[in-house]
Amino acid sequence: MLTRQGIVAAVAGVAALVIGRMFGVIELFVIGAGFLAAVVVALVFVSLRAPSVTGTRWIHPKVLVAGDVGRVDLQLTHHGVVRSTRFTLHERIGRTHAPENAARLGVEPMAARSQAGAGYRLPTSTRGLVHLGPLTSEVRDPLGIARRFRPVAGTDTVTVAPRAHLLDIPTLGSGPLGRQLMATARRLGPGEFHSLREYADGDEPRSIHWRASARSETLLVKEYAVEGLRRVLIVFDADLASYADAASFERGVTAAASLAKSAGAAGLTTRFVTNGGNDLRGPDVAEHALALLAEIQPTSAPFGQLDRDPGEGVGLLVVVTGTTRSAGWRAASSVVDPTLTVVPITTDEAPRGPVGAAARTEAELVSSWRAITGRGSGVAAHRKRHETTGAVPGEQFTAPTSSGAP
Template sequence: MLTRQGWNCLAAGIIAIVIGRIFAIVELFVIGAGFLVAVMVALLFVRLRRPRVSATRWVHPTVLVAGDTGRVDLRLEYQDAIRSTSFELAERVSRANATDYVARLSVAPLAPGTRSSTGYQLPTTVRGIVQLGPLDVEIRDPLGIATTTAVAAGTDSVTVAPRTYLLKMPVLGQGQLGRHLVVQARRLGQGEFHGLRTYVDGDEPRSIDWKASARSENLFVKEHTVEGLKRCTVVFDANPTSYLDADGFERGVTAAASLVHSSEQAGLTTRFVTSGGIDLRGPETGANTLSVLARIEPDSSPLGQLDRDPGEGLGLIILVTGSHGSAGWRAIQAIVDPTLTTIGVTTDVRSRSAIGVSARSEVEFLDTWSAINGVGA
């Protein structure tokens, strides 16, 4: 096909011939014919020299995180029997909630059977799915009059997961949340016998080991192990009415992804629940959650059964929502399970809970989570 310059050249040739015919100016006939010949030669050139190139696309890493920069590597194989001219690769990059653009790469002439490689950077600013391709091979004649394209590779999609932070999970006895968990553990009963220690003011008299104390001048009390945190359920409220705006929703996605990632890294039995009947469990919960959160959109369908968790031991159930007036907040308040501690993460208002987290910004989310866990205290 003709480029803009090619169409101008064709128009100039026709106009020159018409004016030359009207005024019988031979020179204009020659100039017009020259323009038209140039157009025909250019079209013939791009048709005959169109390179036969196949390409394989490799994206590193296969799952990107919002804010990262990945790389797309293209492995080229030239399949013609004669040396190619220089050509250009053009690949459309379609991103969610962002303007599409075309990545262009120049390739030097290739010998028959040559394999080559090139690539470009793939910046990601928001979570979602990035569509790559098709990859086109474009060639122009030396004067830029005509161009032709051929498809070298089809389309691929790249998952851009939400940004995650590695959070410190609760430690029994440390911080407000840790102290609360100790109380919960003691209510569930004593653990295994751990050892003896000297009696101090405030110890329960019934914990005194009278036999051991009789053989010493001091009183000794029995110490038992306290069962630690075993499981964590993260619930993301995807109902659009729960949030003031899209920014609050996106902060919630980041908070939910961070909590699931951190829980799994801490070795806890991790579960993720959100609208649409999504209830993820098992060894791949972290990876599957990131995949879900990369694509998630506001959804007004109700949450699943939050209190049906067959896990054993102490657990957390963390709801990420916009405010305390949401349906998700009411659902989590209705849970009656002495082994579970409920925590609300609110993205649009300051948390009013005794043990709650405010996430009106990512910095506030990190600070308030650290505060209830006694980090840095």
């Protein structure tokens, strides 16, 4: 096809021929013929010299996080039997809710049946999908009159997940949330017998192991293992009416992504629920939740059935919403499950209750969550603890109880 310069040359050539013929000006006739001859030669050049190149695209990493800079590497193979001319690669880059742009890469002449590499950086600023391709090659004649495009590679899609912070996992007895979880664990009853210890002031007499005490010089008290946090149910309210504005909604996405990532890193049994019937369970919930949150848009669709979670042991129900006055909060917090401790995370108001957190900024999300979990607890310590003990996810604490002896 002709470039803009080629179109001008062709029009000028035709005009010169016509005027030269009409007025018998041989010089104009020659000039017009020269212009048209240059156009024909340029078209023949790009037709014969267009490189026969195919390419493979490698994206690092496959899933990006908003704010990261990825890289796209291209492996090119020239199938022609003669050396190629210099050509340019064009890669279309389309982003969700953003203008389309393109990457342009110059490639030096390639030897016959050879390979070469090229690449470019892929910056990201917001979550969503980035559509790459198709990748095409462009060759031009030396005068820039004509050009020809050929396909090199197809299309690819890159998922840009929302930013996610690694949050502390609450431990029983640590911070306001940990103390509430401890109370829930004790209310649910003791676990397996753990050990005997000496009686201390405040222990209930019914916890004394009388037979063991008779063989000892002091009174001995039975201790039972109290299982720690084992599961988490994350509910993200995606109704825009629950938020003050779009920025507040995006902070909610970040909070939900942080919870899913942290729970998955700690090995907790995780369930992720949001509007429109999205209910993620089973293995790899964190990965699937991040992929879902990368594309999620506000919707007024209901949650679906938020029935009691069939999991066992102490759990968390964390509801991410704009305000505790929203319909989404009322629907999620109405779940009746004595094993779950409900924690609201609000993006438009201060923390509500002793175990509430706020995310009016990303920094506040981290600080308010640390405040309710207590400093010194974290994902790494949580994982290390149950790797050492071989227990199911969740710490084990011992507490005296009145249950029967082992």
